[in-house]
Amino acid sequence: MxxxxxxxxxxxxxxxxxxxxxxxxxxxxxxxxxxxxxxxQFKFNTQPVQEGDKSIRILNLLNSYNTSTPLNLTIRVNDTAFDCGDLYITIYDLNISPNQVVAQNAYFSQCFAENNSSLSINDVFSHPVVKPGSYEVMAEMKDKTNQNSIKVTANFRVQ
Missing domain, CATH: 1.20.5 (Single alpha-helices involved in coiled-coils or other helix-helix interfaces)
Known part of the structure; x- marks a missing residue:
């Protein structure tokens, strides 16, 4: 016992x-x-759906980010008609109506055709988003004369 x-x-x-x-x-x-x-604890970070012209793509964009994590985006353009044109990258806050601009950068004279380079040349769009919510990133490339443009958009979340 x-x-x-x-x-x-x-x-x-x-x-x-x-x-x-x-x-x-x-x-x-x-x-x-x-x-x-x-x-x-493991997450499968996939690329979000990108809408717009097929000749421009946003690289290194994930479906979700943690707050204060920089985006570190690059752009790939496959149309040489836009060589040495201007690149504009804009982030919109989808939680506010109308959509409010959170960040915007312009990169001028982006000559990519000779080296088949990703854009922006000698720079990276690295902007942290500090407020949780839904966002849209838009990349627009204009040709040298600013007559024609191509653009692509994609949505992502910040947690």
Whole structure:
């Protein structure tokens, strides 16, 4: 009989205490602001759907970002008619109506055809978005004469 009580004390009691203390620690951690339980820590970051001309693409854009993570976007243009043209990249906040501009950059005289380079030449659009929500990025390329343009848009989220 004493052996049975010792067996309970040695094997069952530590399991019960571990569950109680683990639950307490987990509830304390999850009770802190901006904390969440993420049991699937790997994420498959896929490229969002891009709408617009097929001759211009946004590279390195993911479906979602964490707050304050820079976007680090580059643009690929496959139409040489726009060589040495101007590139405009704009981010819109879709949570505000009408859509408000969050960031906008212009890159002038982007000559890409000779080296088949990604745009922007010698620079990267690296803008952090600090407010959670839905956003749209638009890349527009104009030719040298500013008569013709191609553009592409894609949506992403910030969490």
């Amino acid at each position: 004493a052996v049975k009580k010792i067996a309970y004390l040695v094997f069952v009691f530590p399991v019960i205490i571990s569950i109680i203390l683990g639950g307490y620690v987990l509830s304390d951690v999850l009770g802190q602001p901006d904390r969440q339980l993420n049991m699937w």
